Amino acid sequence: MSDVKVKRETNLSDPADIESRIKELCQQFPHGITDQVIQNDMPHLEPQQRAMAINKLLSLGQLDLLRNSSGLLYRLKDTQSTSKMKGSDNQEKLVYQIIEDAGNKGIWSRDIRFKSNLPLTEINKILKNLESKKLIKAVKSVAASKKKVYMLYNLQPDRSVTGGAWYSDQDFESEFVEVLNQQCFKFLQSKAEVARDSKQSPMVQRNSSFATSHEVWKYICELGISKVDLSMDDIETILNTLIYDGKVEMTIIAAKEGTVGSVDGQMKLYRGVNPIIQPTGLVKTPCGLCPVFDDCHEGGEISPSNCIYMMEWLDF
């Protein structure tokens, strides 16, 4: 018996074999194979046959066609996603891919149209199809309430679309913000009062009336008035609104890295303050608050002599 090395002769003209060989190569190189690699492996394969095999695999959805700087790459497609797309045609796959690329920000239907160059009616049909297959979903954007962005079904929409902690179902939660506002202010005010009553030296008094944003955040979390988790940034936006109300002032101090609540070596401190003047004299008169101030002159329909606001004010 001669040891005849049985050369595994692949019937090279069999397309199925070519395809499976290519698939094996892909599995060997998970990052993708170029045309060159296939040629090296099966040097006797004609370019035509090669192209036919590759096209077949692509249309079956088992290969992914990618382009890199040196040429085309073929990559084995994930079997799971392959099963998903079974029964879908090319256009749907294209649209799906575009939506996938948009990540968790979602993409608007008009942008899909631009990227795929498909007519609007086609796009709408495809989108409806994909939605019924539960592959994508539509999320209403908080910026423009009529606009719908599409994203993959299992993705969490990004903060910029839903608005973050302050929006629930596209509605700005103003009462929630107001409640938080008042709670933060009460906390800072009581801290300032405690500091003032402590009758220590003024420097210590002032420093103890400060609260870091971290302290306020902890206090609000412990209060438990919020259903959603609030981050320190959220609390800082609330504290900023208190600054714009003129009730609170802020300073930034340098803090050692690693101390609780410091961000980039700085800490923000907040303190309740009193207003510096009483309501000014002009607003103690009816003219200061009058809605028709500009129309009022002597001898006209609206004049100081027959002003009803003045009459009520004088009899008060």
Added chain:
Amino acid sequence: MTSQEVRLCGLLLREHFGDVVEKVGTHLLKSGAQNLRTIIHETGISLDLVKKSLCVLVQHGACVFSPGRKGRGSPTEYVASCDRILRILRYPRYIYTAKTLYGDTGELIIEELLQRGHMTLSNTVKTVADRLTQNMEEGHSMDYSEVSSAFSKLVETHFLQRCPPPAGAGSKDSTTEPTPESFPDCYKMPHVTLVGRGKRQLSTEDGEEQRNAKKARLAIEVGTHGDEGIYWQVNLERFHLHFRDQTIISAVANKLDQTSSEIVRTMLRMSEVTTSPAATCTKPLSANEIFRSLPSGYNIPRPILDQYLTLLVDDPMEFVGKAGESGGGMFVVNLDRALANLARATLESVVQERFGSRSARIFRLLLRKRHLEQKQVEDFAMIPAKEAKEMLYTLLSQNLVQLQEIPKTADFAPSRTFYLYTVNQLPTARMLLQNCYKTVANLIERRLFESKESKRLLEKSQRIEAILASLQASGAEPEQLTEVEEMITAPEKQQLDALRLHINKLDSAENQVDETIFLLESYINSTASSTS
């Protein structure tokens, strides 16, 4: 000279000096510098009356005359000054301040000088002594020397000053009116010997003769006191500086605490006479000086004082600044920044009272961040989009907020332009100031209207009071008095009371608006002079 200012000046002149002076004054305000002939021609008032009105206006410093613009030989021209006439609104505040600082004597001195415009020292002292003696019990009278000492105290602290000598017809090239300050003897007391006591005015029977006799006596006496020609007037600028200091001190007390405000008060008191009115900050004071000059009631130890000063410097309101390290630290009071902060607080309070606290939030946000887009305003202020839009548009329509367009393309296509909202503090302050003038004019007109409505009732009550007084003086019986009192029926009495209440309310409202006017005017003057 805006129309609101002219209207207010007209009302004030009419109330204090009468219709004729009002006509002449408003005419001068509207038409600028004019000579006598033109005034007579254009107002249609007789020469006599015009001359007298001009005298009244000059006496009170509301009008100045200067040689004609067309060169020598052209008739003198008269210019009315709007600012001075508007100060009439503030007279009650001046008098009240003098009362708190120098007691009744000071109050009466200031009141007399404000009413007469210019007066000599001797005249003032006599009149004030007489008035004070009126109110004292029988047998007591006011000594001239007390009044003189009060007068000299007022001069020392610069509340009174000498009137500058009038620019003669042949004066040289000084085209500008010399200010009182440029006159070196501005605050020098003349050497005058005034000996005597206040005279009580006797009862009304001999009133007429007494008055004539007194007039003759005065005429003789004036000549014997050696200070004729030296006229004194109230230094309004000094009062304004005092008001400004008071406001700063109370703002510090509100923001920080009592001790800090005492420290600031000490600093301001020490720089009262050394700081010029237009300065942006006081002269630097060292911490040692401040420590020595603190009022004796506050014995705070030196390190604590240093801490307070550091806190004042660190405060974001920037009332006090540090100017150096010598002498334990040199500190100044930043006057212009304090005024800017106070003006900003005034603007914010107006927006808050008028439009609500959310609009005030947007207003303050725009003040801090200068320029913002609509979306950013909504995000920072945490107000729902619809409401924020509405509030912004209301503020825009009232001109409290301005819109700045920044185009992306050369044609200002709306879809390709940035629209930024912004607040400019100085123009807004000017606008509010005009609103204040209009408000005060409205209040005065309403007051006049109310008095006119009830004129008949007022006259009746005055007649009854006169009858009552004469009956009492001649010793009538109680029944007669009650009979006279019953001539006013109960509802009429109620009406009178209500009227009195209304008029008091309107008066006090005028004073309150005047406080706002003062703040805004000081801010505008300090900013305008620093940028010019």
